[in-house]
Amino acid sequence: MSVHKEIRKVTTHVLSEMKLRGEKISMLTAYDFSMARLVDEAGLDVVLVGDSASNVMAGNETTLPITLDQMIYHGKSVVKGVKRALVVVDMPFGTYQGNSKEAVQSAIRIMKETHADAVKLEGGKEIIESVNRIISAGIPVMGHLGLMPQSIHKYGTYVVRAKEDVEAKKLISDAKLLEEAGCFSIVLEKIPASLGEKVASVLKIPIIGIGAGSGVDGQVLVIHDMLGITQEFSPRFLRRYHNLAAEIKGAVGAYIDDVKSRDFPNDKEQY
């Protein structure tokens, strides 16, 4: 007898149900097929094809250089590895800030070419026309407020955002605006925990935090950071679950030794 195990795909609706019943949402980034398959099989709820690919995959200082074609390449690879999780693809810098027509065209390309479930955009009031138009085209949108890495040249630093009253009020009003526009969720990055909790309690849609405290509806981290592949990046909010950098270097070192000493390949490892 074959046992057919049905997989219930995570949808935006499932995420709002999770918020309603108080179940926390788990989200991580992935940029390629193999890692996407592993995080999905581990039971992750949301896979973010983050534009942090610009940093961790391409070695750039910021997220700004990554292109739409490159995000589509990563998005396609991730979608092929995922059966259950919701897949969200970041819209890269310069593909939605200019005007809403360009924004909807970029979002449509992402959805058509990657087969992802949703897109993510950074910003509030300033990009609301783009958000409206993308949602009108039937594309689910995740917002992103607080520290917005695509605006790094405006702020000049990656310090905690919205500590002052004026910035905190703007963040709350932007979050409400995004919810009213129809965003299904918002990421809040590097803000005081009390503000994260407030936004999550005022809004009905799920709020996912990265450095936004424990009072939000879910958490996201960059996979290379939480697995300890990146070594130099150590913000307070990051919990490292592994030291893969050491493990990978150890394994590669052992391989080099075996090749040099002629131990590899042995008799059983050849034809």
Ligand code: KIV
């Ligand atoms: O690009 C990314 O990885 C992100 C997360 C930090 C939320 O936007």
